[in-house]
Amino acid sequence: MAFWRSKSEPKAADPSQPTAGSADGGKGGQAEGGSLLARMRAGLEKTRTVLNTDVRDLFKSEGRLVDDTLLEELFARLIRTDMGVEPATEICDRVGRDYRARVVKFDELLQTIADQTREMLSGASTELARAENGPTIILVVGVNGSGKTTSIGKLANNLHRSGQRVLLGAGDTFRAAAVEQLTIWSQRIGCDIVTGTANSDPASVAFRTAQRAVEEQYDVAVIDTAGRLQNQTHLMQQLDKIRRVVSKQIPEAPHEVLLVLDATAGQNAISQARGFSEVAGCTGIILAKLDGSAKGGVILPIRRQFDLPVKFVGLGEGIDDLSPFDPANFAAALFSR
Numbered sequence: 001m002a003f004w005r006s007k008s009e010p011k012a013a014d015p016s017q018p019t020a021g022s023a024d025g026g027k028g029g030q031a032e033g034g035s036l037l038a039r040m041r042a043g044l045e046k047t048r049t050v051l052n053t054d055v056r057d058l059f060k061s062e063g064r065l066v067d068d069t070l071l072e073e074l075f076a077r078l079i080r081t082d083m084g085v086e087p088a089t090e091i092c093d094r095v096g097r098d099y100r101a102r103v104v105k106f107d108e109l110l111q112t113i114a115d116q117t118r119e120m121l122s123g124a125s126t127e128l129a130r131a132e133n134g135p136t137i138i139l140v141v142g143v144n145g146s147g148k149t150t151s152i153g154k155l156a157n158n159l160h161r162s163g164q165r166v167l168l169g170a171g172d173t174f175r176a177a178a179v180e181q182l183t184i185w186s187q188r189i190g191c192d193i194v195t196g197t198a199n200s201d202p203a204s205v206a207f208r209t210a211q212r213a214v215e216e217q218y219d220v221a222v223i224d225t226a227g228r229l230q231n232q233t234h235l236m237q238q239l240d241k242i243r244r245v246v247s248k249q250i251p252e253a254p255h256e257v258l259l260v261l262d263a264t265a266g267q268n269a270i271s272q273a274r275g276f277s278e279v280a281g282c283t284g285i286i287l288a289k290l291d292g293s294a295k296g297g298v299i300l301p302i303r304r305q306f307d308l309p310v311k312f313v314g315l316g317e318g319i320d321d322l323s324p325f326d327p328a329n330f331a332a333a334l335f336s337r
């Protein structure tokens, strides 16, 4: 599953070619698509269990009459996944519209909810941006412990495996352990890394990363940053400085500013997204730790409230546990039995 096609491959705009960010990672292969669904399903296990068990509990095997009581109960159960009031209301409205005063089976209802979820999530392009010429620079930001460094490791590994020359930038200079953590990832992947001494200016690491990426003709550089809160003004200004020094090397860079959100934070992830997307010029979201969360429904308000596509989801701590986000795949995985 390659996140990017190589530059020599045909453009994704060619309708005969699947896109790099599509559910099957651009391979178009049935088997791979199937295994992606299985992995997404496993990653969403906790949310899926909440939904399936909770919603199924509302039904008897012979089905149940759709009336106000059922719709209220359904609403309460949907809310538990942190999908938020609006999406839950819309789903219940649709169930009411389609089935009111009829007896429905659990499977029928689940299919309707899945369809509605897919529609609510679709629309934005989830493909990773790419520089026309020269290296693509990806900056990764987010609050402490959200999963930035791990997501960088997984992303870089995938790009490296698909034949890209990848450079990492250890822009979290606050803690020696952070540099070590990214260095270990670079060794596992077999890619190069630019580091700075502890407490050195992260912008200087970012500058040197972009400079080396240009001079040595890397395809992509992924720059890590220290965790910060959106209300820590000086730290947010530091992000701004990182962006500026990178754009001195390459005017359009950074091509992506990926905000890593922790899915286990549920609705709190939304306030993080709000703060960061305003200040840091984010271009997309990585929703990490979906596997550890029963609140995977939070993806719906994130999609709705921000003009920011979810580009990847983290489905575990392993090197392969990052998947391009695909609404159809996500909805199918979430509501499959």
Ligand SMILES: Nc1nc2c(ncn2[C@@H]2O[C@H](COP(=O)(O)OP(=O)(O)OP(=O)(O)O)[C@@H](O)[C@H]2O)c(=O)[nH]1
Binding pocket: 142, 143, 144, 145, 146, 147, 148, 149, 150, 151, 172, 178, 225, 226, 227, 228, 260, 288, 289, 290, 291, 292, 313, 314, 315, 316, 317, 321
């Ligand atoms: N289960 C699971 N754990 C994850 C995932 N992504 C990251 N983690 C774990 O979350 C913890 C924090 O991950 P890091 O990548 O260090 O987070 P960070 O944002 O770089 O943290 P700081 O640099 O301290 O701000 C680690 O234990 C990771 O293994 C994921 O998708 N699933």
Ligand SMILES: [Mg+2]
Binding pocket: 148, 149, 150, 172, 178, 224, 225, 226, 227
């Ligand atoms: Mg980190």
